[in-house]
Amino acid sequence: MRRGTAYALIILGLLVLLYPKASEWYADWQQDRLLKEWETASYDETAVEQAQRQYEQLTDLFNEESASLAAAGDVEETEESEETPAVEASSAPSATPASAKLSPIATISIDSIKLKLPVLEGATQKNMKSAAAHLTETTAIGQVGNAAIAGHRMRAKGRLFNRLGEVEIGDKIVIETKGETYTYTVYNVSVVEPTDVSVLNYNDKDKLLTLITCDPIINPTHRLIIHAKMT
DSSP states (O other): OOOHHHHHHHHHHHHHHHHHHHHHHHHHHHHHHHHHHHHHHOOOEEEEEEHHHHHHHHHHHHHHHHHHHHHHTTGGGGSOTTTTOOGGGSSOOOOTTTOOOOSSSEEEEEEEEEEEEEEEEEHHHHHHHTSSOTTTOOOOTTEEEEEEEOOBOSSSSSSHHHHHGGHHHHHHHHEEEETTTEEEEEEEEEETTOOOGGOOOOOOOOOEEEEEESSSSSSOOOOEEOOOOOO
16 A cells, blocks of 8 residues: 555656646647648738738739730731720620629729720639729728729730820829719829739828739730829
8 A cells, every 4th residue: 555655656746847848848839830820821811911912913814814815816916006996895795694794893984095994893814804803902992092903904906904004194094983983193104013012002091093904015024003093
């Protein structure tokens, strides 16, 4: 009996001595686990982070469209006459069953380049095939902040954002939503790296609009950015 008690006391003593080290080992393991979980887990992004991520994803959309057009021999369409009118929403090809589900949230017009297009919500390849697209996590059109709209710079003159490079400072951009009309004035035109997300910056007082497309038209490497402000 005494021998059993002695063994129990020895084991208890060892446990007391080992507890601090075991606790330290466990803490280290837990720390490593949490770090790995942080690195691999999906987490809630802020609206700004989501907007920046959408902007960065435009690179894939623009590159995909450019490759598709090259494969289809669309480059020949650049030889169209200078008098070829811009494609307007009303003259777009008749809707297919798949595209009939798309519902514009607005139209965008730039008289200086004879542009008028529907605007869809969300920068996806499907949406940008036939319209400009509002980046979902940027500011709503007409509100304080920076509303970003992206579009493909097609090779055929007048299609989508093909002539966006002709826009100049002082030009007017009109966006009509259901029941509202917003007029923005262009104040800056620039060409930036695809990774330059600063084009989405905004403040808490101005109502800004940012138009985004690829540059140059063939084999694009940069972004053509049109910044406008509501006055």
